[in-house]
Amino acid sequence: MNDLRELYEEVILDHNRNPRNYPCRPERTNRSAHGFNPVCGDEFFVHLHVDEGIIRDIGFDGAGCAISTASASLMTEALKGRPAEDAQRLFSEVHALLTEERQIGGPGEFLGKLTVLTGVKEYPMRVKCATLAWHTMKAALHGNDQTVCTE
Amino acid sequence: MNAAADRPLQRGSNLFDVERVRAEFPILGQEVNGHPLVYLDNGATSQKPRRVIDAIRGYYESDNANVHRGLHALSERATNACEGARDTVRAFLNAADRREIVFVRGATEGLNLVAQSWARPRLGPGDEIVITTMEHHSNIVPWQLVCRQTGARLRVAPIHDSGALDMEAFAKLVNERTRIVAAAHVSNALGTINPVKEIVEAAHAAGAIAVLDGAQAAPHDTIDVRALDCDFYVLSSHKCYGPTGTGVLYGQATRLEEAEPYQGGGDMIRTVSFEESTWNDLPYKFEAGTPNIAGMIGLGAAVEFMTELGMDAIAAHERDVLEYATGALDALDGVRIVGTAREKAGILSFVVEGVHPHDVGTIADQHGVAIRAGHHCAMPLMRRYGVPALSRASLGLYNTRADIDALVGSLHKVKEIFDR
Numbered sequence: 059m060n061d062l063r064e065l066y067e068e069v070i071l072d073h074n075r076n077p078r079n080y081p082c083r084p085e086r087t088n089r090s091a092h093g094f095n096p097v098c099g100d101e102f103f104v105h106l107h108v109d110e111g112i113i114r115d116i117g118f119d120g121a122g123c124a125i126s127t128a129s130a131s132l133m134t135e136a137l138k139g140r141p142a143e144d145a146q147r148l149f150s151e152v153h154a155l156l157t158e159e160r161q162i163g164g165p166g167e168f169l170g171k172l173t174v175l176t177g178v179k180e181y182p183m184r185v186k187c188a189t190l191a192w193h194t195m196k197a198a199l200h201g202n203d204q205t206v207c208t209e
Numbered sequence: 210m211n212a213a214a215d216r217p218l219q220r221g222s223n224l225f226d227v228e229r230v231r232a233e234f235p236i237l238g239q240e241v242n243g244h245p246l247v248y249l250d251n252g253a254t255s256q257k258p259r260r261v262i263d264a265i266r267g268y269y270e271s272d273n274a275n276v277h278r279g280l281h282a283l284s285e286r287a288t289n290a291c292e293g294a295r296d297t298v299r300a301f302l303n304a305a306d307r308r309e310i311v312f313v314r315g316a317t318e319g320l321n322l323v324a325q326s327w328a329r330p331r332l333g334p335g336d337e338i339v340i341t342t343m344e345h346h347s348n349i350v351p352w353q354l355v356c357r358q359t360g361a362r363l364r365v366a367p368i369h370d371s372g373a374l375d376m377e378a379f380a381k382l383v384n385e386r387t388r389i390v391a392a393a394h395v396s397n398a399l400g401t402i403n404p405v406k407e408i409v410e411a412a413h414a415a416g417a418i419a420v421l422d423g424a425q426a427a428p429h430d431t432i433d434v435r436a437l438d439c440d441f442y443v444l445s446s447h448k449c450y451g452p453t454g455t456g457v458l459y460g461q462a463t464r465l466e467e468a469e470p471y472q473g474g475g476d477m478i479r480t481v482s483f484e485e486s487t488w489n490d491l492p493y494k495f496e497a498g499t500p501n502i503a504g505m506i507g508l509g510a511a512v513e514f515m516t517e518l519g520m521d522a523i524a525a526h527e528r529d530v531l532e533y534a535t536g537a538l539d540a541l542d543g544v545r546i547v548g549t550a551r552e553k554a555g556i557l558s559f560v561v562e563g564v565h566p567h568d569v570g571t572i573a574d575q576h577g578v579a580i581r582a583g584h585h586c587a588m589p590l591m592r593r594y595g596v597p598a599l600s601r602a603s604l605g606l607y608n609t610r611a612d613i614d615a616l617v618g619s620l621h622k623v624k625e626i627f628d629r
């Protein structure tokens with residue numbers, strides 16, 4: 059049996075209980091997307107205010123499980139104020155963290171707090187939960203207004 | 210075979226020897242994540258007893274041939290086995306005639322067949338189809354397709370908060386415009402047993418036909434299509450301890466006769482010329498192409514298994530476990546059962562306050578307990594209850610009170626993890 063406490067890490071439970079930038083659609087939102095996982099019903103909207111290539115503000119609303127909610131919340135914290143270019147790299151690193159044995163580069167530095175998602179790796183069925191908000195964020199940045207499905 | 214295996218599974222009229230029944234299911238002996246498997250996802254699919262697995266293996270090892278085609282010995286054996294399964298299913302449903310038993314891929318295909326072959330050629334603008342809020346997507350979407358194709362309109366009968374059908378509202382919805390009433394016999398998400406006899410009577414009084422989705426009913430209790438007087442009834446083999454890929458559409462002979470063929474191909478025709486073809490007799494008119502032969506044989510074995518145990522005994526056993534489970538979940542702080550109709554079959558959906566069903570499912574799984582978390586293919590129903598998803602424990606004939614204790618134990622862990 060895997061240790062459930064590694065999946066339901068303290069920080070994850072905290073972000074699930076009190077999601078940051080939630081429910082929130084920043085006033086000057088100029089990019090939004092809808093993400094949905096039809097298998098479990100997780101559903102988020104991610105809203106961004108991007109200005110001169112910088113993510114000035116970001117928020118999300120919707121509902122999902124602890125993993126998807128915490129991941130979305132951590133994502134908004136990590137991206138606020140960052141260049142939009144960083145978003146893709148961060149997503150790639152989170153994805154690697156969730157699916158690969160070894161992380162690209164040294165963990166922790168670029169990912170920061172996001173390393174708490176490491177425990178999800180032991181639960182392949184839950185990787186889609188952890189990436190739903192990220193896929194949605196990416197769609198918003200690319201101006202893709204189709205619903206993103208992680209299934 | 211040992212002597213014990215020769216004894217009938219059921220001792221006496223009401224004694225249900227669940228340990229002996231469990232021993233028939235090879236899959237139940239395993240451990241999952243270091244715990245004995247507790248399988249409580251029977252609403253999604255049931256496990257298969259050894260004799261079903263043996264029947265399928267026996268067919269492939271000794272009798273494999275196409276049916277209704279060859280004149281050789283193997284083809285004759287395969288054909289006899291398939292047609293024997295049809296007779297078994299006929300008796301199981303108490304249908305009047307073996308011609309009324311059509312083998313399909315599952316409940317989903319059965320409902321689509323009725324929609325496309327019976328409804329589509331008949332319906333038009335002004336006609337109405339009545340369903341209920343608690344339907345599975347497979348008893349919603351086929352009717353939406355027909356409505357789009359014909360201009361007919363879909364009406365939805367509401368439910369009470371308990372999950373019981375609002376019969377008053379239902380009666381008002383069924384009127385002279387109604388052509389079809391389609392309802393679940395048992396709801397897969399709530400466990401509600403619908404008053405199907407009344408539903409059929411209301412449909413017939415309005416001049417409509419009644420289509421019953423028995424996917425969740427057939428494994429749990431006696432089905433008597435003649436007593437119900439329904440026009441169509443569907444079930445899925447894999448929820449009845451049989452293999453996947455097979456199901457049954459029961460249709461009253463007159464209804465099947467007036468319906469158009471569903472698919473064209475071999476076996477469903479009598480004569481074919483480039484100008485015109487004529488159809489085979491019932492039920493073959495609806496069984497185009499080589500059927501799922503092993504599936505039919507496996508389903509036959511599964512139905513014999515259930516019949517031997519006795520549907521009354523199965524129902525009584527599951528009722529006992531359901532009552533125990535209901536009491537156990539009710540006693541848990543922060544756990545709320547969704548679906549509390551007075552008449553219920555072995556399905557228990559619930560919410561753990563503050564915890565998403567997906568997280569409940571993962572934690573239960575880590576303790577060897579298999580339950581389902583999700584929308585249960587009933588998105589409109591989730592909306593009705595204002596939840597994105599539900600956790601669901603669904604019973605089979607091999608479940609015990611000890612299985613419920615394991616479920617409750619895993620729910621304590623959920624609270625332990627989330628309350629810390």
Ligand SMILES: Cc1ncc(COP(=O)(O)O)c(C=O)c1O
Nearest residue numbers: 315316317345347397424425445
């Ligand atoms: C009530 C109900 N109807 C129909 C179906 C569809 O059955 P199948 O997927 O076997 O075709 C199900 C299965 O989940 C069900 O629970």
